[in-house]
Amino acid sequence: MTISTSTTTTTSTPTSMPINNQLQPLVNELKELAHLNAVSALLDWDRATYMPNKSIDIRSEQMALIGRLVHEKHTGEKIRSLLSEHVDLNTGNIRTDKIDKKDKKDKKDKEDAGTTNYTEKEKRLLKETYRSWRIANGLPTEFVAELSKLLPKAMHVWEEAKEKKDFNLFAPYLEKIIDAKRKEADYIGWSKAPYDALLDQYEPGTTQDEISIVFEDLKKGTLELLNKIKASPNFGKENRLKNVTHTFDLNKQWDFGLKVLEAMGIDFNYLRQDKSAHPFSTSLHPTDVRITTRMCEKDFLESLTSTIHEGGHALYELGLPVEWYGTPLGEARSMGIHESQSRLFENIIGRGRSFWTHYYPILKSYFPKELVGVSVEDLYYAFNEIIISPVRLKADELTYNLHIIIRFEIEKLIINDSSVKVFDLPEIWNQKYQEYLGVTPKDHAEGILQDVHWSGGMMGYFPSYTLGNIYGLQFYKQATKELGNLNYKFEKGNLKELTGWLKEKIYQKGKEKSVPELLLEITGEKLNTRPLLDYLENKYKEIYNF
Secondary structure: OOOOOOOOOOOOOOOOOOOOHHHHHHHHHHHHHHHHHHHHHHHHHHHHHOOOHHHHHHHHHHHHHHHHHHHHHHHOHHHHHHHHOOEOOOOOOEOOOOOOHHHOOOHHHHHHOOOOOOOHHHHHHHHHHHHHHHHHHOOOHHHHHHHHHHHHHHHHHHHHHHHHOOHHHHHHHHHHHHHHHHHHHHHHOOOOOHHHHHHHHHOOOOOHHHHHHHHHHHHHHHHHHHHHHHOOOOOOOOOHHHHOOOOOOHHHHHHHHHHHHHHHOOOOOOEEEEEOOOOOEEEEEOOEEEEEEOOOOOOHHHHHHHHHHHHHHHHHHHHOOHHHOOOHHHOOOOHHHHHHHHHHHHHHHOOOHHHHHHHHHHHHHHOOOOOOOOOHHHHHHHHHOOOOOOOHHHOOHHHHHHHHHHHHHHHHHHHHOOOOOHHHHHHHHHHHHHHHHOOOOOOOOOOOOOOOOHHHOOOOOOHHHHHHHHHHHHHHHHHHHHHOOHHHHHHOOOOHHHHHHHHHHOHHHOOOOOHHHHHHHHHOOOOOOHHHHHHHHHHHHHHHOO
């Protein structure tokens, strides 16, 4: 397909679904399930953006009810019956035998009974539908409802605990969440480690052992490169942006961020952006996506990187095929692939020299007084300075992955080992930061309370960030081969050509391929840390001259 920057859009045009007629009743039920999930997501989006502060108790009850309805529908007799016509529910194998015609009610059904001529897309749809159905059926409805009620309250308390820098406020909720996640792993089932069951929900088919091998390789390469940088005479050189005493008007920051999102290919007829304590993305449909950003008057870099990051997520959701909405073919492949998009736009593009060659004059038109004496090279260095920080969201591209590896190791510990106590976690956290980065958080807000993920029950999510960094470099490397000099295009402000390529290669595929299949199809390679490590070494060698 030819990609044109003038016609590239972020949403798919609705078309009739080219599908086996016998699958249509199942697809109709899946769409209704997706609508219910969208209602739940909308309630949570409102909780994090506009809900009155004292409304959390009733919102928790509302979300518990929706969680119960979603689970009851997903595990109910109707979907079970429809799915069983195409899949053996005991094995997950797609049926090759004919459905008994006596089970069909009318003449038309009897004539259609037994059709097994599924396309490859339909086979994938059935396999992925069975997978999610199997997981849902492993979880008792009461458990789902209680967890749906617990998590909104936990996130609310986490926000307060972080603001007050008091882990003791959040600890009782974290204890309940960890207990629930251990039960969830047992309900779903696992063969080697409970944590595998949680990982599988974000990165299907991946185990903690496989991730450990990849992360060990990346950790070794990262620490070797970090030691070279720290030995450089340029390490710790002045960051001129830190000397700027002005604050950066939040409205102007907002407007500049919207300009960048538009350049990435965002159509604001289908997306809105709001503010939140922790940036996140919520997709209700490929024509209705919400993102939030975190604003800071003293640090516009933090605001902009969170905007671009969430914009990358939004592009994926807006680019999914509308005609397959509600089915696995209309869903993102995995959170690692999702994070590959947000991390690609945030880091490879948003922290790149070619991007700022184009956008620095525009930024300066928004902040002419604030950026007096600051050159584009100063800004480029500020975006890429190596910062040995205990805070993940303030980390540079290189040390960021060490933050994720720390969280991965702690999550394995707390899920797999029931003897680990919640009140021991801050000490474990601080010890690992001292071991890996040589820093110790000064308080709980800078330490164990810094991330929203555990309060939202998202244990198993963190590895997706670093897997996304790895996938993203592999995709970018291939895009450069196919599209030509992308840096030249970025210098001209052309970001949409890359967006179009990503839409064609990734977004429109939904879950048509597994992660390894998708990676191999696009890049011709398996998961490989070398492109990321080479990119980081080349970038920081030029910056620090080692």
